[in-house]
Amino acid sequence: MSPATAPLASHPDRLLPSDPVVRPIARRLYAAVRDLPIVSPHGHVDPRILLADEPFADPASLLIQPDHYVTRLLHAGGVSLASLGVGEGPLSEDRARAAWRLLCANWHLLRGTPVRFWFDGELAGIFGVTQRPSAANADALYDQIAGWLQDPAHRPRSLLDRFGIEFLATTDDPADDLAAHAALAADPTVTTRIAPTFRPDRYLELAAPGWAEAVKRLGVVADSDVGHYAGFLAALERRRRYFVEHGAVSTDHGHADAVTAPLKPADAAGIYSRALAGQVTAAEAAAFRRHMMLEMAQMSCEDGLVMTLHPGIHRNHHPPTLRRYGPDTGHDIPVAVEYTRALQPLLERYGTHPNLHLVLFTVDLDVLSREIAPLAGFYPSVYAGAPWWFLDNPTAIREFHGAVTEIAGLSRLSGFIDDTRAFCSIPARHDMSRRLDAGFLARLVAEHRLDEDEAVDSLVGLVVDQPRKVFKL
Amino acid sequence: MSPATAPLASHPDRLLPSDPVVRPIARRLYAAVRDLPIVSPHGHVDPRILLADEPFADPASLLIQPDHYVTRLLHAGGVSLASLGVGEGPLSEDRARAAWRLLCANWHLLRGTPVRFWFDGELAGIFGVTQRPSAANADALYDQIAGWLQDPAHRPRSLLDRFGIEFLATTDDPADDLAAHAALAADPTVTTRIAPTFRPDRYLELAAPGWAEAVKRLGVVADSDVGHYAGFLAALERRRRYFVEHGAVSTDHGHADAVTAPLKPADAAGIYSRALAGQVTAAEAAAFRRHMMLEMAQMSCEDGLVMTLHPGIHRNHHPPTLRRYGPDTGHDIPVAVEYTRALQPLLERYGTHPNLHLVLFTVDLDVLSREIAPLAGFYPSVYAGAPWWFLDNPTAIREFHGAVTEIAGLSRLSGFIDDTRAFCSIPARHDMSRRLDAGFLARLVAEHRLDEDEAVDSLVGLVVDQPRKVFKL
Amino acid sequence: MSPATAPLASHPDRLLPSDPVVRPIARRLYAAVRDLPIVSPHGHVDPRILLADEPFADPASLLIQPDHYVTRLLHAGGVSLASLGVGEGPLSEDRARAAWRLLCANWHLLRGTPVRFWFDGELAGIFGVTQRPSAANADALYDQIAGWLQDPAHRPRSLLDRFGIEFLATTDDPADDLAAHAALAADPTVTTRIAPTFRPDRYLELAAPGWAEAVKRLGVVADSDVGHYAGFLAALERRRRYFVEHGAVSTDHGHADAVTAPLKPADAAGIYSRALAGQVTAAEAAAFRRHMMLEMAQMSCEDGLVMTLHPGIHRNHHPPTLRRYGPDTGHDIPVAVEYTRALQPLLERYGTHPNLHLVLFTVDLDVLSREIAPLAGFYPSVYAGAPWWFLDNPTAIREFHGAVTEIAGLSRLSGFIDDTRAFCSIPARHDMSRRLDAGFLARLVAEHRLDEDEAVDSLVGLVVDQPRKVFKL
Structure with a gap:
């Protein structure tokens, strides 16, 4: 048994490689970025907490x-x-x-x-x-x-300052009025830029419970007649514009798979109408959603919103827990997802469009080297999202660099994404990333694969320049 | 060419990390568990060898x-x-x-x-x-x-003592009379607990050659009328009870996939009857087997037997070798297996049942972080089985810890499973595991992710406490 | 920013492990193979460059x-x-x-x-x-x-000498007259053996554009009536013989998947005839190609040509780039490929044939431990091809050893394959492999898993003996 009391582990070298050749290099690299501001382009903090500041x-x-x-x-x-x-x-x-x-x-x-x-x-x-x-x-x-x-x-705002958060994106419903964001933006004492993110998942899943009601509400908010497909598209476009006006830089998409497949407009419209009538099949709903990913990409080419994809999660794996405790209670479990064929239609159309930034996340280690690094290493629009969710541990982050960074290069990475709803964990999560990235680059230096000046430049890039560039900040 | 004679490699530090910061820590950790008894909850040693002691x-x-x-x-x-x-x-x-x-x-x-x-x-x-x-x-x-x-x-029994094996599970046919186990249990000179394991695979594969004869023999042994489905279930329940009475702690299942899917009892009964009549299709047989995994889980909730799953092996890949030399002759080859969707019906029903322990093994590295760690990190019934078969090498074992332990935590592991029919290799296999686990934990200490007292406590847990807990010893 | 000028990174220890215990061992191992000749059994250098020597x-x-x-x-x-x-x-x-x-x-x-x-x-x-x-x-x-x-x-030939290339295989169309190879072989000043490789992909894809014309040209070159299936087989056999006479040692196959599945000769002949008539379906074409892989294996058992498989690449992922710049312009992207079931029919028939050498390449890390190592660890005909394309980075090469070498053993590897069309990169690519293999083996020595004399012997084997043996040089 461990002793009942012991000091808390918080060593200044924590997570740096133990190899005595690498660690001093890693220390120097880490020191160059330790105190840089935090850029957090995707996460789930509730902006009302920051507004209320209780x-x-x-x-x-x-x-x-x-x-x-x-x-x-x-x-x-x-x-x-x-x-x-x-x-x-x-x-x-x-x-x-x-x-x-x-x-x-x-x-x-x-x-x-x-x-x-x-x-x-x-x-x-x-x-x-x-x-x-x-x-x-x-x-x-x-x-x-x-x-x-x-x-x-x-209090929340004091911590926000103390954490040194330069940019913080929340995740929001397209029908949200973004009042909290507006109030925060209007408050001169809030120096962090707090931006909404357009997350339209529920509106693109025609067979999901409550879809028709949700889309009707969206139509009201957007002042668009969503009784037909064209009005639905217009509603989405208007809400995207509203989000852009309120500082949004990206849209986020988390469906079961990454498939993109175009429908003829008439077919899409037909499915949409059947869904409104409560007669859509699961196959039609999937086809519609896969078609809508292309529409979303096209809208991004027009309004410039970055697209982030988080596919491949089986949500609410344990229905008794869902029924008693609600969603997001720990039983979302990954499944395998394919990207190469799935994204081909989208990338054929928009993959070299100068306005598109497409950030691909995965919880499947194997996909990193097989699909994501090869895609990000050719398409100027594609960026490899930082290791996500069940891949956020030190070993997986090192494997991410081995699979993606060594193939596609440091410039194809999104930079760190904390994706958290735990506000107080933001600094520790970014600090972990900085330490591990410093360790990765220090190893390259120790193996004479990179000079130390390049490593410093690259690490600063990963921490602040790259997320600013990828998310167009 | 190497010299004709050279000393045998058996260095005291073998398999410990070479990093000069990590190795001394690993030595200390390993020393704490080197001489602990061996707990072997799953393997293929023939108990008659120990009974005969020739x-x-x-x-x-x-x-x-x-x-x-x-x-x-x-x-x-x-x-x-x-x-x-x-x-x-x-x-x-x-x-x-x-x-x-x-x-x-x-x-x-x-x-x-x-x-x-x-x-x-x-x-x-x-x-x-x-x-x-x-x-x-x-x-x-x-x-x-x-x-x-x-x-x-x-001789076998002397080696059993010398190896320090506290618990040794064999793998047995449900129709086995377990006479060897009974005789060994009755012998006061045998201090190792030698337990049978209930392996019903052949009885659950309705389209396999010889199934009807095997199930008839099972009916005789169980004194149950297996001419109908209810009698078949009763026969399995009785034989499980018989195994429990003879010290069994677990059932083992090694089918082509991990799918669990309920049938209505009448449908299951119908397939069963058609199988007895020699008229079952491959699809029906698969459906029946997938249904029976739920029945097995339900029986486990009742009688407490731990379930271990070893899916995903293409058996007898080279039929000419099978015909000439028999099964288990080196040409069983893994295939990809899915767990998240496959196990959802089982876990929805029994995943939080206090009596169920479900140990998941895989030969697919990718599944470890994508599916097994996330499942074991939520369901109290699910444990991640130690790296199995083609993943029993040092690198794979390190990757297992990176993929599973860092995500689900040390408490969700089965502890080491040797799964061997090579009796004399048992100590070396457990020693390898102890050395590699010591190395893994020593690295966590060296990277200041864990204090050394915690590492010692965790390593002792992995070696003896965890298998005792997971297998209810 | 990095300084505008800095020395070029070319440290003598580059890519050797930084661990101070491992590096001196790695240096000694690397020194034993640094200057050995280069054996390059698969690549894409144009032999006419060497013939012209401009x-x-x-x-x-x-x-x-x-x-x-x-x-x-x-x-x-x-x-x-x-x-x-x-x-x-x-x-x-x-x-x-x-x-x-x-x-x-x-x-x-x-x-x-x-x-x-x-x-x-x-x-x-x-x-x-x-x-x-x-x-x-x-x-x-x-x-x-x-x-x-x-x-x-x-000039090209001077570099060929300076690079120390003992054997260089090109990749060639079965209808090629191999005039460049013949001229190079006849030139006594060329001391490198430059061998063609038989790559029949386009002739086995019946639904590909231009197939009928290509096969007609093949018939002319082979002096065989390709108006029927038997004549097509004969044409392939003759061209293989022609390649063997011109020094070829292997055939190379790069299809979408690795599936092998026999057709009855009459069915194969029927599909072939329909293809000539322009009436083949995609499913028929796939069936024919999968059947032809068995024919290719049978021909290899007869004429001794080594088979190399490079499946699993989605070619020309970005059609606009294909149209403007042609193929092989950076947008070939991997997809998942299965080997265990796919190759079973081929290996059942020819897997233990003494004349067959089958070298399996993959761009899917996961397949290495799950399928390729288990196959290469049983079948004497199967060798694990060196990490290929998007797996040619240092981390993937280390992971390859962890997944394949530790399971199937050093003797089941192909040795390094550069697979390059960039002539001047050949020495650097082989040097990278030697450094990384030295590092891998040095780590085994440092962890007391191998003695240093064995490591030297194994490394020399990997660099020259193994490719000579696998490719029958």
Whole structure:
């Protein structure tokens, strides 16, 4: 057994390669980017938290309850989601404290995972925690963090400044009025640029429950007659324009597959009408969605919004958990996805269009070298998205560089994407990326594949220049 | 050319990382588990060997003839299986010696493979061999090993004690009377717990040759009327109970795919009846088998037997070899297998049942990070089986940790599974695992991702606690 | 930004592992093979260049214009293929110099890629370049290289000698008269053996444009009546014989998949006749091609030509680029390919035939451990081809060894295959392989998995003995 109390792991060299030849180089590279601003072009932070700027309620509702990275590992280890408050509203102090105790008592479940690394970084960096969490010190840590949360310097906007976030994209429904974004943009005390992202998934899935109601609401918001296909396209175009006017730089797409396949306009219109009448088949709905990806790309060529693709997730794998706790509760599981053939129709049409930026994400390691690196190494529009979700651990990030960076080159990468809804984990996530990228480049230097001046230049590029370029900031 | 004679490789630091920062940590971690007992919850040792406890016949029939890991590599290098005695009964001394000479003369074929590592460990650790095998010393080594085999300390049961095997599972036919297990359990001089494993594959493949005869025999043994589907289910339940009474802790399933899909009972019964009448189609047989995986899971929820899945092997890829030498002769070849969608029906029903433990094995590296780690990182019933078969080499084991352990955490692993029919290789296989796991954890410590006390605790957990927990020992 | 001028990276230890324990071992291993002759059993050099032995025209038409590895990375970075002269004939000096400037100004696009490593090796090793290319020194470097190209010691045949190429295979159409090969073979001043390779792809794709005309021409050249299937087979057999008489050692096959599936001769003949009549379907054409792979294997058993398979590439992914610049211009993209089931019919029939050597290449990392290593580890006819195309970077080569070499053993590898049309990159490509293989083996030595004398023996084997054996030189 481990001792009941031990210092929190937060070594200045953490995640840098242990090889004594590589580490000093990695240290120098990391030092060049450690304090650069954070550019976060894709994520899931709720802008209303930043608008309200109220103190975070308690340690559990901030760090456990909404973060499926954390709750799923505890659940796998035997902790019920109910005991962590998943899917509920605000927790009473008793329940929040009980959830926190469960985390601390099960701290060993996080060993070796990036969740542990992020947590160490948050606890040490934001809340001054110096002890490794355990059943013994759970209450003391709870009190310590809860105390800091009442401190004005730990309110959302203060943290936003302290984190050094230059750009933060949220993810939003096309029908959203973006009032929070507008208010934040109008507030001169907010120096971070907080941009919405256009995520039209639900409007493109004609067979999904609630589609017809959603699209009707979209038509109202867009002031477009969505009773026919042309009006539906117009509604999307108008909402994209609205998003652009509110600072959006990208659209995000997360469907079951990456297939793009054109329909004749009349066929698309026919399917659309049948969907409105509640008579669409699953095959028709898939065909429509695959056709719409081409329409989205064409709109991007016109309005310049970057397209990001996050396909290949089987959502809500465990329906009993969905029914009791809601979506995004840790049981979305990847499936294999094909990109080469799937994206060919889109890339044939728009792959060399100067306005298109297409960022491809995957949770399939094999696809990285087989499909994404070859595509990004030819098409000027295609960028390889940073390792995503179940590939966000140190080994996968190193493998990403081996599979993508060594084939397509450093200039074809998106730069780091945190994709998180856990606001306080943003600095630790970007710090992890900087450390691992420094380690990757330091190894190239140590193997005499790159000179150190090139490595520094490339690392700075990855951290700030590349995301600014790829997302047109 | 290499010299004709050279010392046998058996360095105390073998397989530990070479990085001078990591190795001392790895040495300390390894020292903490080197001498712990062996827990072997899945393998293919024949219990009658242990019951009879007769001296092993000769070096070739012990170390070459029955081990397809060895014979396949020699075969690929141009050595005929006939010359190695594959598929035959006892070998004459001349033929055994000739087979042994072929191994030694072709020792270079094993370079870089785990087979070489295991062999080095067996030869040095069990038989005191100090020279690297070669054509020149083949006869001398044969005589040396043959001499030891006559020594009472090298009989099966003595080796079982010497190896420190605390628990050893065999793999058995549901109709087996388990007489050998009963006799071993009744013998107070046998301190190892030797448990059968319920492997019902052949009874669930309705279109396989001999199925009807096999199921009739099962009905007799179970005293159940297998002329209808309900009686078939009852027979399986009774035999599972019989296995539990004889110490079994798990069932093992090795079909072509991992698909689980429920049938209505009447449909399952209909297919079953058509199979008895010799009229089942391949599609019906597959549907029945996929349905039966759900029945097996439900029975596991009732009787508590752990389920292990080993799908995705194309058996007997080279029919001429099958006809001449029989099955398990080195030409089983993996194919891609899907788990996320395949297991969804099973996990929807039983994935959070407290009695279910489902251990998933794969020979597909890509599936580890894409499907198995995400599943094991949510479902409390799912454990990631140790790297299996063609993934049992050092690099694959490191990649397994990078893909699974870093995502799902150390607590979601099965612990090491040797899965071997080569009795003498058991210690070397477990030793390899301990060394590689020590190296993996030492690297985490060296990169300041884990404290050393946590690494020791985790390594001890992997070696003994985790298999005891996962297999309910 | 990096400095405008910097020394060219060409460190003697480049690509050797940085680990201070491993590097000295790797240095010793590399020294044992650094100067061994080059065996190149598969590539795309045009033999007429060697026959004519005229000075190369200019740096751009030698090093950029024909090399899709280079042009695709520049294209992805925003450089038009037109500006690089892709798909054109000889370039004017102005255009060649402009293309060269684009390469130098975009040198950073190659960072971290093998293209950069090869370029560094070519520039330093062949042309004495000591500065890192940049916009500032582009013209000076152009003049320096252009000057050397006028030097007799830099003509093709002099370089062939200087590179130490013992054997060089080209890739040729079955209807080719092989006049260049015959003339080179007849020239006593050419000491390199330059062999053609029989590449029948276009004759086996019945639905491809121009197939009927091509096969008619083949019939004429072979003096066989290709108006019926038997005559088609005879034409192929005769041309194979012709190739053997001109020194060929292998056939090469690059289709969409690896499937082999026998047809009844009458069915094959029927499809063939319908194809001649312009009435073949895509499904029939695929069936015919999959059948022909078995015929090719049978012919190999008879005439001894080694079969190499390069499946799984989606050719000409971007049709607008194909139309404007032609094929092989950087937009061939891999797709997933299956081998286990696909090759089963072929291996069932010929897998243990003593005359068959079947070398399997893949661009799918996952297939290496799942299918290729298991196949090569049983079938004496099957060899694992060196990492190919998008897997030719250092990390993928290390992963190849981890996936294939550690499972099937060093003796089942093809040895390095450069597969290049960039003549001047041949030494750098082989040097990269030697360095990486030395690093791999040095790590095995440092981890006490192999003795150093074995590692030296194995490395020499990989570099010269193994390709000689696999390709029957």
